[in-house]
Amino acid sequence: MPPPPQIIRVIDLETTGQAPPLHGVCEIGWQDVALGGDGQWALMGEGGSFLVNPGRAIPPITQAIHHILDEEVADAPSWNDCARPILDPYPRRLALAAHRADFEMKFCSAAMTRSADWICTWKCALRLWPESPSFSNQVLRYWRRPEGIDQERGLPAHRAFPDAYVTAFHLRDMLNIASVAQLIEWSSLPGLLPRVRNGPDRGKDWRELEEDVLATFAADRDPDVRYTAEQEQARRRGGGEIGRQSLQRALL
Structure with a gap:
């Protein structure tokens, strides 16, 4: 069977x-x-x-x-x-x-x-x-x-x-x-947002944001926004991931 x-x-x-x-x-x-x-x-x-x-x-x-x-x-x-x-x-x-x-x-x-x-x-x-x-x-x-x-x-x-x-x-x-x-x-996990979805930086890639703006998003009440900002902060320190990088790692 x-x-x-x-x-x-x-x-x-x-x-x-x-x-x-x-x-x-x-x-x-x-x-x-x-x-x-x-x-x-x-x-x-x-x-x-x-x-x-x-x-x-x-x-x-x-x-x-x-x-x-x-x-x-x-x-x-x-x-x-x-x-x-x-x-x-x-x-x-x-x-x-x-x-x-x-x-x-x-x-x-x-x-x-x-x-x-x-x-x-x-x-x-x-x-x-x-x-x-x-x-x-x-x-x-x-x-x-x-x-x-x-x-x-x-x-x-x-x-x-x-x-x-x-x-x-x-x-x-x-x-x-x-x-x-x-x-x-x-x-x-929370959602990993490809782009900023609200505010004056709406539509921008997270990599474009200044450090102080990114820090503000990292303290946001929305868990998806906060998680994504934290991942970008970690990426800049040599750790986190944004968007398609996650897929590339998964397929290696």
Whole structure:
């Protein structure tokens, strides 16, 4: 009997807001990416999605994003009753993945995922494709134009299955560049930003900044900004790394 395939499950959640337990899940979508016999990663299976009863009203401001109505989820299962089989499938996945995975992780407890590792395709895209004009799921989709993506299957945006489907193409291409272990490692760290994203130095390469400006960013409240500035400071001392240098080191 052949061994079970090596799978990473991409998920996407639509929710009533940003912060559980105040907010709840109203839809989950998934798409698997598997390692083939040729040593290449590819999408596997049809994926899917279903609605979830969040246990509270869906605010109009979030309905305006995903267009899921209260009456559509009234008879749906609760999150605690339906999450585990999707988050911890058989054959067991190597990891879970999501774009901006820190958001999904807030709703997916260790008990639901059996303490799964996570891959954040947003954080990995910062490292692998620093030239992208932006790093949202949809900007990466149209900037990269992943081979084989079905335009209609990836629509509408901001619904759970189409978003998971698009993310799966980003993950497939990432896995064919860097190892699972490397993507998990990058995902466990704050985001390494290729460019300054706010303020008068917006758009600049971190290497262009004066020392005093860099020091200000190194004290920023945003963990991604602070981490990136610290890495640039370390690079100037002969240590840290910025952008594609991380990939080069990973492939050596």
